[in-house]
Amino acid sequence: MINIVVVGLGEMGASLAEILNTQSNNYVVGVDINEQSLRYAIENNLVSATSSQLRDVAPQADVIVLATPVTSIEKNMHQLAKMVLKENVIITDTGSTKRDIMAVAEEVLTPMNITFIGGHAMAGTHQSGVTYANKHLYKHVTYFLVPSSMSDSRRLQTVFKPLDAKFITIDIVKHDALMAIISDVPHVVAFALMNTATAQLGQATLFGQYVAGGFKDTTRIAASDSKLWADVLLSNKQAVLESQKQLIKQLNFFSQAIENNDEDALITLISDARQSRENL
Amino acid sequence: MINIVVVGLGEMGASLAEILNTQSNNYVVGVDINEQSLRYAIENNLVSATSSQLRDVAPQADVIVLATPVTSIEKNMHQLAKMVLKENVIITDTGSTKRDIMAVAEEVLTPMNITFIGGHAMAGTHQSGVTYANKHLYKHVTYFLVPSSMSDSRRLQTVFKPLDAKFITIDIVKHDALMAIISDVPHVVAFALMNTATAQLGQATLFGQYVAGGFKDTTRIAASDSKLWADVLLSNKQAVLESQKQLIKQLNFFSQAIENNDEDALITLISDARQSRENL
Structure with a gap:
């Protein structure tokens, strides 16, 4: 069983959670500050469990997906760096620019030997919120993966296979x-x-x-x-x-x-x- | 009966001809170098008569609409300046820029006391040709009218009323x-x-x-x-x-x-x- 924590149940996070949650060997946990979003997500089977606190669910996670706005992603990275996580945990994000996020990853996660892979899917509409979760959002969409200096993207691609995206590993500058x-x-x-x-x-x-x-x-x-x-x-x-x-x-x-x-x-x-x- | 000659049965000209031809007091004559376009226009009641030669039908016209590409419009204006036309004839065009066309009008038509009113409708699609004639092409569309130094646009607006366009009289520079x-x-x-x-x-x-x-x-x-x-x-x-x-x-x-x-x-x-x- 793969324990996947998705932080931020907006259109991007909720769609990703729903797709991964359809796989029987995944256990997807949704984290959001909005209680209504959490209730909607569990009632509609987008996730198998919910939490309003990342710290309560991160220690059990095999994969942590940070799908909030960029400034919150960086806060979460600092928070995660101070926790005791599973040895093989993979952390990834969904932010649309990668330079700042990768800098934080190298600064706080790499020294702790935590695998971070930046992510950016060319998906998403003008809509926002958990009610726009869409099982086809990532289908055939270019999904950039930016590994940190200590990581490669192969394990994450295996977990993310059900998204049916076109994964492309690329460096920050490109x-x-x-x-x-x-x-x-x-x-x-x-x-x-x-x-x-x-x-x-x-x-x-x-x-x-x-x-x-x-x-x-x-x-x-x-x-x-x-x-x-x-x-x-x-x-x-x-x-x-x-x-x-x-x-x-x-x-x-x-x-x-x-x-x-x-x-x-x-x-x-x-x-x-x-x-x-x-x-x- | 108002005799209206439309030169150039592309999307713009053919649509204009068809709308004006539905009025019982109009007699619309289509002119085009393409015989097939003329045949299509008459068979589909876009016009009441056709001609391949402007010079054969211009002398009877009350209104002449030049709806060809800009370079042909200017050639037609030179040609019309040398003909004997009805005293109250109105000549107009459908070109998308007005400076050059208005310069030709002032140079060759104004000295002959011929009324010219530049026209430019914010209509038209990516399609072209007589088969795209559309009775609703001008509906509620902004239709700019640029009178020459000796003309005003009121008479033309009366004739063009069935287009149901929003006519706006504007000067060349604006x-x-x-x-x-x-x-x-x-x-x-x-x-x-x-x-x-x-x-x-x-x-x-x-x-x-x-x-x-x-x-x-x-x-x-x-x-x-x-x-x-x-x-x-x-x-x-x-x-x-x-x-x-x-x-x-x-x-x-x-x-x-x-x-x-x-x-x-x-x-x-x-x-x-x-x-x-x-x-x-």
């Missing part, structure tokens, strides 16, 4: 550079486009009537949570700044071609983008 | 500045994001597996036609360059806040964008 360009900078672009439009045209209530589907799609993710995204951007600072620089370089290629009335250059720039978009 | 920020620059941003991703990560076939919905939405319009968009960007040069400059300024606000670890500034920038997006 992971964060990738996130900068495919997730962080697109958000900044959407935010900046909205702010440019407002600065030039006034309130969105005034110009909203004119916009077509293209503007709406390009700015959809501008409606994201501000505290969450401020934290994401700051926690991936170097990679985001570098990608922003590259994006501005590319924007300037367009400005130069337009400035020079260089239709051929523009057609090449747009064709490249189009082909790339069609190959996504 | 129209083109608006298009720059709500349509042209979002396209450039989508193109530039794709090209940045390719430059940093290699071919899209390699990184496509990692991207989530946010990246896909933000870059959806990068799959647009390259010749068409090179022409749009060049025909709206000044406004596009100005909006690009403003966008880069906004992007730099983000870079500065990230560089300074200024979480409060970031949260404000993102909250502004979010609120604006939610008010669209």
